[in-house]
Amino acid sequence: MKFFQLCLHLLTFLLVTATAPAIAKYAKRGCNGKCGRVRIPYPFGIGAGCSFNKWYIIGCNNSKPYLPALSNLEVLGINLRNQTVTVNAPKTSDCGNLVQSSSQTTSFDLGESPFWFSKSHNKFVFEGCGTAAMMDGGSVVTGCSTACPGVTFSDRNNCFGIGCCKTAIPYYVKSYSINLTGLERQGTMGVVVLPSWWMKLYITKEGFLTHIFSRIRQLFQRHFCGL
Structure with missing residues (x-):
């Protein structure tokens, strides 16, 4: 992945800490556990029926996960052990x-x-x-x-x-x-x-x-x- 593109389109990264309601290793039963190369464990989930609530809904477009409730921020990784989500940021x-x-x-x-x-x-x-x-x-x-x-x-x-x-x-x-x-x-x-x-x-x-x-x-x- 390129970390730098044209000047006005610099890729940036930040880590966001989540107050997860539960710690799980896998997606909810019957739900897709990956989008592209990113694992999507519960309480996150691809689609409303697979997540804990609207904040944890993950969209998946062309194998790229994103958070619809947060201006479609692209998700680069989820680590429930550290309760962190890495995203592409403004x-x-x-x-x-x-x-x-x-x-x-x-x-x-x-x-x-x-x-x-x-x-x-x-x-x-x-x-x-x-x-x-x-x-x-x-x-x-x-x-x-x-x-x-x-x-x-x-x-x-x-x-x-x-x-x-x-x-x-x-x-x-x-x-x-x-x-x-x-x-x-x-x-x-x-x-x-x-x-x-x-x-x-x-x-x-x-x-x-x-x-x-x-x-x-x-x-x-x-x-x-x-x-």
């Missing part, structure tokens, strides 16, 4: 634009579902230049900022503010909004808005950070949004 991405103050905002809401965003399995990650990214989870706000001093890039597999930054997300978040704000610097020519050649913002499984960091380095070298 993203914010842009290329070739300057980020002005408070110019971009995105949000996502899990509503009344029994799911929330897992702090222990996710990281808030931003790729870009000269931008502060803030995540508002209601009672707690978190975020980070980036800078790009030149076009060189470290070979270390880290993400600490040079073209990329990451931070933990709050506990028990069911909804969030994200705001991107362009940073300014003082110079001999006055206030300058730092350039943002490309931007990608997402909540991701922490295991993908090494791959993300390698991808950022490639984008710096090319100076444009890659495939």
